[in-house]
Amino acid sequence: xxxxxxxxxxxxxxxxxxxxxxxxxxxxxxxxxxxxxxxxxxxxxxxxxxxxxxxxxxxxxxxxxxxxxxxxxxxxxxxxxxxxxxxxxxxxxxxxxxxxxxxxxxxxxxxxxxxxxxxxxxxxxxxxxxxxxxxxxxxxxxxxxxxxxxxxxxxxxxxxxxxxxxxxxxxxxxxxxxxxxxxxxxxxxxxxxxxxxxxxxxxxxxxxxxxxxxxxxxxxxxxxxxxxxxxxxxxxxxxxxxxxxxxxxxxxxxxxxxxxxxxxxxxxxxxxxxxxxxxxxxxxxxxxxxxxxxxxxxxxxxxxxxxxxxxxxxxxxxxxxxxxxxxxxxxxxxxxxxxxxxxxxxxxxxxxx
Amino acid sequence: xxxxxxxxxxxxxxxxxxxxxxxxxxxxxxxxxxxxxxxxxxxxxxxxxxxxxxxxxxxxxxxxxxxxxxxxxxxxxxxxxxxxxxxxxxxxxxxxxxxxxxxxxxxxxxxxxxxxxxxxxxxxxxxxxxxxxxxxxxxxxxxxxxxxxxxxxxxxxxxxxxxxxxxxxxxxxxxxxxxxxxxxxxxxxxxxxxxxxxxxxxxxxxxxxxxxxxxxxxxxxxxxxxxxxxxxxxxxxxxxxxxxxxxxxxxxxxxxxxxxxxxxxxxxxxxxxxxxxxxxxxxxxxxxxxxxx
Numbered sequence: 001x002x003x004x005x006x007x008x009x010x011x012x013x014x015x016x017x018x019x020x021x022x023x024x025x026x027x028x029x030x031x032x033x034x035x036x037x038x039x040x041x042x043x044x045x046x047x048x049x050x051x052x053x054x055x056x057x058x059x060x061x062x063x064x065x066x067x068x069x070x071x072x073x074x075x076x077x078x079x080x081x082x083x084x085x086x087x088x089x090x091x092x093x094x095x096x097x098x099x100x101x102x103x104x105x106x107x108x109x110x111x112x113x114x115x116x117x118x119x120x121x122x123x124x125x126x127x128x129x130x131x132x133x134x135x136x137x138x139x140x141x142x143x144x145x146x147x148x149x150x151x152x153x154x155x156x157x158x159x160x161x162x163x164x165x166x167x168x169x170x171x172x173x174x175x176x177x178x179x180x181x182x183x184x185x186x187x188x189x190x191x192x193x194x195x196x197x198x199x200x201x202x203x204x205x206x207x208x209x210x211x212x213x214x215x216x217x218x219x220x221x222x223x224x225x226x227x228x229x230x231x232x233x234x235x236x237x238x239x240x241x242x243x244x245x246x247x248x249x250x251x252x253x254x255x256x257x258x259x260x261x262x263x264x265x266x267x268x269x270x271x272x273x274x275x276x277x278x279x280x281x282x283x284x285x286x287x288x289x290x291x292x293x294x295x296x297x298x299x300x301x302x303x304x305x306x307x308x309x310x311x312x313x314x315x316x317x318x319x320x321x322x323x324x325x326x327x328x329x330x331x332x333x334x335x336x337x338x339x340x341x342x343x344x345x346x347x348x349x350x351x352x353x
Numbered sequence: 354x355x356x357x358x359x360x361x362x363x364x365x366x367x368x369x370x371x372x373x374x375x376x377x378x379x380x381x382x383x384x385x386x387x388x389x390x391x392x393x394x395x396x397x398x399x400x401x402x403x404x405x406x407x408x409x410x411x412x413x414x415x416x417x418x419x420x421x422x423x424x425x426x427x428x429x430x431x432x433x434x435x436x437x438x439x440x441x442x443x444x445x446x447x448x449x450x451x452x453x454x455x456x457x458x459x460x461x462x463x464x465x466x467x468x469x470x471x472x473x474x475x476x477x478x479x480x481x482x483x484x485x486x487x488x489x490x491x492x493x494x495x496x497x498x499x500x501x502x503x504x505x506x507x508x509x510x511x512x513x514x515x516x517x518x519x520x521x522x523x524x525x526x527x528x529x530x531x532x533x534x535x536x537x538x539x540x541x542x543x544x545x546x547x548x549x550x551x552x553x554x555x556x557x558x559x560x561x562x563x564x565x566x567x568x569x570x571x572x573x574x575x576x577x578x579x580x581x582x583x584x585x586x587x588x589x590x591x592x593x594x595x596x597x598x599x600x601x602x603x604x605x606x607x608x609x610x611x612x613x614x615x616x617x618x619x620x621x622x623x624x625x626x627x628x629x630x631x632x633x634x635x636x637x638x639x640x641x642x643x644x645x646x
Contacts, residue, residue, distance in 0.1 A: 051542050071545045078546040084539035088561045098547035101557070146543075153547055 001063070002027035002189040003048060003157060008057030010043055017043040019213040021057070025206075028187045030180070032200035035210035036236065041193045042161055044210070048191065049159050050074050061156065074157075077150030081162040083142040085134040091145050092117055092130040098153035120148040123182070140171040147179075151186075160192035164199065176203050197237045201225060209233050231342050234267050241268040241312045243339075254285075254308065264341045270315035272338040275301060277327035284333025287312070294318065303334055390623065397616035408617040413593050414602060421599040422625070424510060425578035428517035433571050436525025437563075443526070444533035458526050461519055470587030473516055477506040477588065510596050512588040520581050521574030528570035532563050564640045572633040579626055 003025040010018040018040045025031050033041040046052040048059060050071035058067040066074055086094050095117045099108055108116070121127050124144035134142055143163060150158060163179070164172040180203050183190060194200050200207050201221040209216045209224065217229045228234035243266040245252045254266075276284060286306040293300045299321040301314045314334060316324075324332070397405065408414065442448075443455055461469070477484040484506060491502050506512050536559065544554045582600040589596045599622050606615035 049542075049546060051546075071542070072548045072550060074546075075548075076546055078543060080539045080543060082537075082539065084537060084543040086540060086544075086558060097544070097549075097557070101547070101549050101553045149543075149547065 001025075002029070002061075003191070004060040005044075005048070006058050006060075008044070008047060008054045008059070010040070010047060010052065010054050016213045018047070018054070021213075021215060023208060023215060023218070025189065025191060027062070027189050029205040030183045030190045030192070030203065031206045031208060032204035033191060033193045033208050033210060034195070034197060034200040034236070036195060038212075039210040040213040041195075041210045045159055045161055045191060045193045048157070049076050049078050051078070075153070075155050077147075077153065077155035077158045079143070079146050079150050079158070079160040079163050081165045083134070083139075083146045083166075085142055085145060085149070087134055090131050090133055091121070091126065091137070094134070094145055095120055095149045095152050097149065116152065117148075120152055123151075124148045138171075139167050140175055143167065143175065147182075151188075156189065158188050158190040160190065162193055162195070165194075172199075179203060201237075209236065211236075228340070231265075231267065234340060234342075239270050239313065239315075241270065241273070242266070243268065243310065243312075245341075254310070266336075267340040267342070268312075268336055268338070270300065270313045272336065273303075273312060273314035273316075274335045274337055275303070275314055275316060275320070275324055276333050276335065277324060279333045284335050287332055287334050289329040289332060292321070294321075303332075305334075306331075393616055393623070394620055397613065397620045400613045400617055404613075405617050408614045409621045413597070414599075414618060416594040417597045417599045417602045418622075418625070420510065420513065420595070420597060421579060421622075424513040424598075425517055425575055425581075428514045428578055429521055429571050429575040431514070432518050432521040432525050432574050433567060436522050436570060436574075437529055437567060439522070440526045440529040440533055444530050458523050461521075461523050466520065466581065466583030467587065469519055470516060470584035473512070473519065473584065474588045477512060477515070506588075509590060512590075513585050513596060513598065516584040516588045517578040517581060520584060521578050524573040524577060525567070525570035528566045528573065529563055532566040536562060561640075565637050568633055568637045568640060572630055572637075575633070576626060576630060579622070 001024050003023075005021055005023040005025075008018055008021045009016065021040075021044060023044075033044060035041045043052060047054050050066070050069060054067070058065060060066060061074065086097065089097070096113050099113045099116065102108075117130070118127075121130060124147060126141060126144060126148070129137070129141070129145075134145065137145065143166075147163075160179075164175050167175065176199060179192075192203070204221060206218065207221055207224050208218050211232055217224055217233050219227075224233065225237055228237060234240060243254055244263050245254050245266050246263050247253070252264075252266075275289075278284075279286070287303045288306065290302040290304055290311070292302070297318045299316055299318055301316060301321070303312045303314060304310065305312070312334065400408065439454075439458065443451065443458075475481050477487075479485060479488045487506065494500060494502050503509070506515055540558060541554050544558050549557070580600065582598075582604070585598055586601055589598070591597050591601060599618060603615045603618050603622075606612075606618065
């Protein structure tokens with residue numbers, strides 16, 4: 001096991017930033033800590049790095065207790081959201097810093113350091129930038145320097161705190177893929193913090209979803225996306241339509257406007273709603289289109305059911321929309337392809353409206 | 354669109370008024386600084402070069418220069434160290450009475466310098482609160498070890514340095530403190546994750562970042578100290594060749610109605626200060642350029 005976190009808590013005054021966290025981070029994997037702001041994800045990362053001390057609990061690195069170790073002895077590489085480069089040093093000096101400050105016994109000679117920095121610059125695709133200063137680089141380049149600087153000391157663990165948070169969308173996309181690629185090459189145990197579910201789903205081997213200082217779910221991106229364990233995770237991983245429903249003679253009914261205690265709530269992703277101009281199979285719900293928004297090759301359609309006046313959001317392909325838009329948009333039918341209910345011991349097979 | 358007009362527009366800054374502000378700056382600087390100093394230089398030209406040289410190279414004048422520059426340099430250097438520590442404490446820690454300490458730092462700006470001089474002289478005179486103890490201590494050392502030490506602060510060269518330290522300290526604190534407060538905590542954390550200990554973080558990361566501000570503070574304290582008159586004449590014994598500063602010499606020349614002599618000393622002092630400040634500015638530009646390049 002790479003990193004073992006047991007029963008870690010951290011309080012800021014009365015506020016529990018982390019509350020009894022138990023987590024095992026496997027060796028060689030890229031793990032994402034995903035959660036909204038205030039969920040404790042950055043605090044957890046900083047505790048792993050030793051930049052913050054837990055009020056309770058312990059951290060083990062590769063079987064060895066590291067709770068009392070100082071940051072500088074933990075052999076962790078840390079990458080900050082705002083790069084935290086040394087502004088008065090060149091790119092070369094930044095990357096070489098961790099090697100140059102070693103005690104003389106373990107310090108590599110000048111030639112070795114130079115060769116290593118060159119290799120790292122090559123790896124982060126910044127050849128020829130060695131003599132520049134950080135202020136002359138773009139955000140994406142700065143973050144790559146920060147990564148090279150962290151990797152120069154050959155850390156056992158790489159920690160990244162919202163590493164792409166300060167970058168614009170396109171650079172963020174690029175760097176994400178590149179980080180994944182880099183990880184596949186190096187296989188260094190890595191943990192990165194993000195509040196962007198798409199980023200976590202795309203980059204990581206494993207996602208840890210945090211909320212209010214506790215862990216909600218752990219799993220591969222596919223596991224957590226397909227089987228969110230609770231409404232919070234469901235809602236955090238993507239957009240969601242909420243319908244309250246009621247069981248009537250074994251059939252789930254969406255007819256009732258008022259919610260009773262014990263009524264289950266249906267969670268439906270926008271892309272799990274389809275829209276058709278007719279009601280061929282008799283399972284469609286009559287509705288009309290309120291608005292639509294074209295997002296590239298997807299179209300987000302806001303609908304309202306004719307009976308019950310419920311609003312729903314559907315996301316359909318551009319082609320489907322093109323086929324649909326010639327019809328009367330005040331009389332269309334929506335179908336729920338998949339839905340999830342978080343209520344104990346209840347199953348349903350069909351719905352009526 | 355024709356190329357020429359396009360270029361003109363692009364070069365214009367968002368806020369208009371470059372011409373106006375530059376004009377005002379030059380006019381103001383001329384009136385306030387250049388005209389009086391120019392007059393001083395012109396007035397000193399009433400002396401022939403030979404006479405000028407004779408006034409300036411007088412051994413008493415040279416000794417005063419040594420005292421002035423030597424004690425100011427020493428005071429500014431000591432201030433640089435302690436000012437940095439004070440700025441560090443104010444920028445880094447929270448403690449009871451911090452606001453008060455922060456306000457006290459500015460007092461030397463506000464107190465009339467003569468008051469400072471009298472206060473220091475009273476305190477450090479052989480009959481004063483601190484001076485008495487020091488006199489007793491030097492007498493004891495003298496008796497015990499047979500070594501003749503003088504711990505006199507008032508009425509000595511040490512007194513001049515003490516007064517100039519008092520005058521100079523806020524300049525260092527006020528230039529370094531904001532830079533220290535602006536320093537990014539994450540940069541230090543990054544350094545420690547790379548294996549740096551506090552010593553290394555301080556020397557390699559923090560110190561280079563505040564060096565330009567420290568040099569600015571030093572230059573200000575130094576310049577202020579060179580011109581200081583009021584506090585020094587009260588605490589110094591003003592003995593010729595020993596503890597006589599240049600401004601005092603100028604005042605004495607004026608008292609003897611020797612205006613040309615006074616202006617000659619003034620001009621040479623001006624030249625020395627200007628050269629020194631220029632050198633410090635270059636140092637500063639060097640320290641800053643390493644960052645911006």
